[in-house]
Amino acid sequence: MPVTLNTSDPDFEARFVRMLAGKREDATEVNDAVAMIIADVRARGDAALCEMTRRFDRLDLTPDRLRFSPDEIAAQVAKVGHEDRAALELAAERIRAYHAHQMPEDAEWTDRQGATLGWRWTPVSAAGLYVPGGQASYPSSVLMNAIPARVAGVERLVICVPTPGGVANPMVLLAAQLSGVDEIYRIGGAQAIAAMAYGTETIVAVDKITGPGNAYVAAAKRQVFGRVGIDMIAGPSEVLIIAAGDQHPDWLALDLLAQAEHDADAQSILITTDPGLGHAVAGVVDRILPTLSRARIAGASWRDHGTIIIVRDLDEAAALSNRIAPEHLELCVDDPESLAAQCVHAGAIFLGPYTPEAVGDYASGPNHVLPTARSARFSSGLSVMDFLKRTTIARLSPGALAAIGPAAMRLAAAEGLQAHGESIRQRLIRLNERPAP
Amino acid sequence: MPVTLNTSDPDFEARFVRMLAGKREDATEVNDAVAMIIADVRARGDAALCEMTRRFDRLDLTPDRLRFSPDEIAAQVAKVGHEDRAALELAAERIRAYHAHQMPEDAEWTDRQGATLGWRWTPVSAAGLYVPGGQASYPSSVLMNAIPARVAGVERLVICVPTPGGVANPMVLLAAQLSGVDEIYRIGGAQAIAAMAYGTETIVAVDKITGPGNAYVAAAKRQVFGRVGIDMIAGPSEVLIIAAGDQHPDWLALDLLAQAEHDADAQSILITTDPGLGHAVAGVVDRILPTLSRARIAGASWRDHGTIIIVRDLDEAAALSNRIAPEHLELCVDDPESLAAQCVHAGAIFLGPYTPEAVGDYASGPNHVLPTARSARFSSGLSVMDFLKRTTIARLSPGALAAIGPAAMRLAAAEGLQAHGESIRQRLIRLNERPAP
Numbered sequence: 082m083p084v085t086l087n088t089s090d091p092d093f094e095a096r097f098v099r100m101l102a103g104k105r106e107d108a109t110e111v112n113d114a115v116a117m118i119i120a121d122v123r124a125r126g127d128a129a130l131c132e133m134t135r136r137f138d139r140l141d142l143t144p145d146r147l148r149f150s151p152d153e154i155a156a157q158v159a160k161v162g163h164e165d166r167a168a169l170e171l172a173a174e175r176i177r178a179y180h181a182h183q184m185p186e187d188a189e190w191t192d193r194q195g196a197t198l199g200w201r202w203t204p205v206s207a208a209g210l211y212v213p214g215g216q217a218s219y220p221s222s223v224l225m226n227a228i229p230a231r232v233a234g235v236e237r238l239v240i241c242v243p244t245p246g247g248v249a250n251p252m253v254l255l256a257a258q259l260s261g262v263d264e265i266y267r268i269g270g271a272q273a274i275a276a277m278a279y280g281t282e283t284i285v286a287v288d289k290i291t292g293p294g295n296a297y298v299a300a301a302k303r304q305v306f307g308r309v310g311i312d313m314i315a316g317p318s319e320v321l322i323i324a325a326g327d328q329h330p331d332w333l334a335l336d337l338l339a340q341a342e343h344d345a346d347a348q349s350i351l352i353t354t355d356p357g358l359g360h361a362v363a364g365v366v367d368r369i370l371p372t373l374s375r376a377r378i379a380g381a382s383w384r385d386h387g388t389i390i391i392v393r394d395l396d397e398a399a400a401l402s403n404r405i406a407p408e409h410l411e412l413c414v415d416d417p418e419s420l421a422a423q424c425v426h427a428g429a430i431f432l433g434p435y436t437p438e439a440v441g442d443y444a445s446g447p448n449h450v451l452p453t454a455r456s457a458r459f460s461s462g463l464s465v466m467d468f469l470k471r472t473t474i475a476r477l478s479p480g481a482l483a484a485i486g487p488a489a490m491r492l493a494a495a496e497g498l499q500a501h502g503e504s505i506r507q508r509l510i511r512l513n514e515r516p517a518p
Numbered sequence: 519m520p521v522t523l524n525t526s527d528p529d530f531e532a533r534f535v536r537m538l539a540g541k542r543e544d545a546t547e548v549n550d551a552v553a554m555i556i557a558d559v560r561a562r563g564d565a566a567l568c569e570m571t572r573r574f575d576r577l578d579l580t581p582d583r584l585r586f587s588p589d590e591i592a593a594q595v596a597k598v599g600h601e602d603r604a605a606l607e608l609a610a611e612r613i614r615a616y617h618a619h620q621m622p623e624d625a626e627w628t629d630r631q632g633a634t635l636g637w638r639w640t641p642v643s644a645a646g647l648y649v650p651g652g653q654a655s656y657p658s659s660v661l662m663n664a665i666p667a668r669v670a671g672v673e674r675l676v677i678c679v680p681t682p683g684g685v686a687n688p689m690v691l692l693a694a695q696l697s698g699v700d701e702i703y704r705i706g707g708a709q710a711i712a713a714m715a716y717g718t719e720t721i722v723a724v725d726k727i728t729g730p731g732n733a734y735v736a737a738a739k740r741q742v743f744g745r746v747g748i749d750m751i752a753g754p755s756e757v758l759i760i761a762a763g764d765q766h767p768d769w770l771a772l773d774l775l776a777q778a779e780h781d782a783d784a785q786s787i788l789i790t791t792d793p794g795l796g797h798a799v800a801g802v803v804d805r806i807l808p809t810l811s812r813a814r815i816a817g818a819s820w821r822d823h824g825t826i827i828i829v830r831d832l833d834e835a836a837a838l839s840n841r842i843a844p845e846h847l848e849l850c851v852d853d854p855e856s857l858a859a860q861c862v863h864a865g866a867i868f869l870g871p872y873t874p875e876a877v878g879d880y881a882s883g884p885n886h887v888l889p890t891a892r893s894a895r896f897s898s899g900l901s902v903m904d905f906l907k908r909t910t911i912a913r914l915s916p917g918a919l920a921a922i923g924p925a926a927m928r929l930a931a932a933e934g935l936q937a938h939g940e941s942i943r944q945r946l947i948r949l950n951e952r953p954a955p
Binding site (some may be wrong): 205431443461474496 | 601606642753866874877889910
């Protein structure tokens, strides 16, 4: 049984705060090793990549074989069965449709002083997507990262995916193909991040790097940040389910277990007004857990981080949810829309009994790269915005400068910036010498 | 005279690349000191803040005096003269109007499968703004950070501003008042960032921290990132002016100097098709420089980083501009709109001769917190978006789950995530047992 808390218990607040503060990941000390890897890739380029790929992935490469050739991709992709391909295509299409809605609009207007103002969105020129190798090599993650970049209009899209022992994942390559990826390199780890950030003889540097990875990849992303843009550094995944009323305990239990099977550090939380439902769900979890192929992982997660919280009413549930700021929030209640309106800090909300979080991981359309570890308080999931940037635009007419300039000169003087004021004053002098056009 | 480059010179590319790669700031090794300060504030709270304020700002405080009282604010604000107040009010009003245009809209739609999808924007609950003390205590910076937060709907807005020797900046306090700031604390440095990120007995923690600062403040922001959101870590400021045709050399020279007077590490670049104009501008800079109150700073910046580049045509100018990805881009050419369309990587563009960058620093409306050091390739200036986050929404009808679920199950199987698939399958079984509602 996991921790069960009840808001009516006198020690609830202390125990809830302890749960919130609980660190679910060791801050592995990999920074120094990663700094050396990055320096080596910067200094020796392709040679360093080949050497590290030999060492870490047991794969002998030469610089001309860092990149998958079109024939190699075609051969791998041909291995994917018809149904798997159809599933990937449906997911890709839905993800594309959702993200197309996200494209922001440029704006421009002229105010009554004669200042034409606005902004313009433009895509990042080149983006690099990291895809982990081995067990965590998820084709869905390729779709979720690459499609928003393509929708945003990124010109050049690169993937790095390690192939330990030379074994590639055909579904990952097909997902890359369906997403319109231009270049795929069979390298991984911090060395792949370094190559994408700084470039080598073979790999041209990109401007933005996204995608999940292990502690080395995460540390490398932190270290190259500034040189290139990065997405978030994701922590372990988490789900919060708020349930009340007539719900199926087995559906709720499976949703909790779907989170738990990701990772021993993942966290599944159920908040309910009904102690009987809480008890029933816990019972189903215990019954199903041993039958899962990833029982060891899911069991550790549920034992160490699983939590059931009994609350007095749904207002209390929403208040706790806002303090948890969950990555995934599932609302299995009679009126999920009303409850959703109260839940203001969450990465993604899944409403009603027919929206299991698992369908959102793959195919409902919204992105599955979401803020973890309470960062939904201040950040958002991956979107086309991560591959766009905004340039502000201003054009002042002579009349607008005459109207606004004196205030700017006054503030420049207050801040002791003389040339600032003078650059405006000289223009105003000229304007006064002749009738404004 | 600064560096003058000409794209027709045989060594142009090598020299341009050297300029791009030039580091303009020493990576001061302050990380360890900052880590100790943060740990101390977390451990001892207000007591640590008071002790450090005594040491660094020569100011004796007790916890009850960390915060400016309403009377203290009123007394300081009363010192601001009428014209300075009017200038701040005009700037605040224009900044507010510009940022109100930026508010993004929520979206929701139902697709033909019966999936209701969309997203919702909500504000960060509490934001903290850092304002440097002493010389760099800029009231304009308060407006540029605080007003977007207020427009976004942030509930609680906090400022930390050190008052060395107990001396406050009345304009800063007035700017805070005009922006609707709720709490002002007279603390600075890494300790202020730590207090806003982790909270103390007196200061309740915030969710997002923005604002400029010295190397200690920047290092502290990096270290608390993840616990709270932060804005960018800004480098030295820079301007690129592209000039052609009949331009006033003195206006261009003053715009270059306005950038240079910020900081000895600031960079001013002029690109022109006209060697004669380049020569004339350099001459005016040399003439005006010694007359400036900040001649030492501006002189060092111009000598060490100032650059004039002679190009064959404006297409070449736009291509170089895109490689520089300048923070500020001023287009003083006959048809600035056409040229702006070619310049796709820039923080802010100022079009035409009557839009000096200095007016944008204060009062044109767009934000003056902009990406530096080539990061306009992948990031944007401060906006209301920095104080909002997006929650994605999905609600599937039973029919939508029936249509999408099987593809998700297929992909879950391919990724080896059994409970994911099972959470969908159990629902589909139930749907098949009875007619869909």
